[in-house]
Amino acid sequence: MRKLRPPRSAHTTEKQQNRQSNSEFGDAATSLAANPDVTTISIEDPGETPKHHPGPPRSPGREEDDELLGNDDSDKTELLAGQKKSSPFWTFEYYQTFFDVDTYQVFDRIKGSLLPIPGKNFVRLYIRSNPDLYGPFWICATLVFAIAISGNLSNFLIHLGEKTYHYVPEFRKVSIAATIIYAYAWLVPLSLWGFLMWRNSKVMNIVSYSFLEIVCVYGYSLFIYIPTAILWIIPQKAVRWILVMIALGISGSVLAMTFWPAVREDNRRIALATIVTIVLLHMFLSVGCLAYFFDAPEMEHLPTTIATPNQTVAAAKSS
């Protein structure tokens, strides 16, 4: 008589994965690839997101399901979010739940932040109760270095002809940029979350976001500033300000469309003031970075630096 195998729960699959990670380098990769089905035989809640499916991207069907689930379903979303993080916060597995994203998911979220579609909420459509910290952290890191390096390059190109200019790498600006950007990416979501929680206690809102979802939206909305910072190297004031407007328009609208459903039940003035504050803070960030890291392109200086070598050459010729 055959003994029935007990159903594998999520706990044993994690243990199995840990055991695999301790084995020899080559074996681990091959065994994981060879037995994907071993780790995924589990009886779990249908709502719980399966963690061990390394299969091909399932985005078309998955997006449809999510659309059906996703409209104003904050109760179920909150419940799912609560169910997911089952490990206590002092274990490593707890933090792994914040990095449970695949490559195609990160790309989808970045794409969503670049193309704001009216009516489609970024959180509902892309984050889907699976907020990740990978995107916000690495987008902010890239942005820090993009701003510092572009600022340095831009200053170098602007002052290129000047005789008194000596190039310096301006390394200190990296730490300043890091402080500003990471502070913005964490403190503004924290205060916004606190504010929304406070308003929730006064006025019953249908839609409410968790702190991590807000951090996620802010992190991904900063992505547009990376190509903007690189394009800010162009030493033309008009070009720079047009770039500021475009970037602010795109990321501001992503943020506004995300947070409008969370405040629209409220007093009209408070709702409008919240959205305006969100967009204003975003604008201060971009304009502040532009002003601090990028020297003003001094248009008047360029003709004189071109003229002086000619004059010296002419003077040398005539003497």
Next chain:
Amino acid sequence: MAEAAESPGDRGRASPRPLMRDLKAVGKKFMHVLYPRKSNTLLRDWDLWGPLILCVTLALMLQRGSADSEKDGGPQFAEVFVIVWFGAVTITLNSKLLGGNISFFQSLCVLGYCILPLTVAMLVCRLVLLAEPGPVNFMVRLFVVIVMFAWSIAASTAFLADSQPPNRKALAVYPVFLFYFVISWMILTFTPQ
């Protein structure tokens, strides 16, 4: 790391590893980085001496002199050191959080050893800077740094990419790219006083 070679008679006290053997192990790993092949040596026998030597060398060469303007110069010794080690630790944590199979110190070892091409680039740049400055000088340095940057990325990806689940490889490799890019930038923009 210690002194005399082991002798079969001294079983009583713990025999220290000879210095030459450790240096040979470090040198062998350098060769594995310079000629990256599918081999487990870097991962199996990890050590952190090589990364430490490379990091100290790089930081010594990159630091600005104390006589310069404190304001806007290049990085200090401590800043380079912190960037390299903090960056390596962050990438390792990122890789493990994404579900990678590699251990913490193995990953630090690989990332540290793969700075070797960039350290070589720094040496070459220092030598090139002794010649007269100009656009040709800059072009040569740019070319050397780009080649060494690509080499570092190729070497570290060869070791690290296999330890990630296949649908997250790009997520784990991108921070490595950023890390070596920042180090390359620091090398390229180094200006002596």
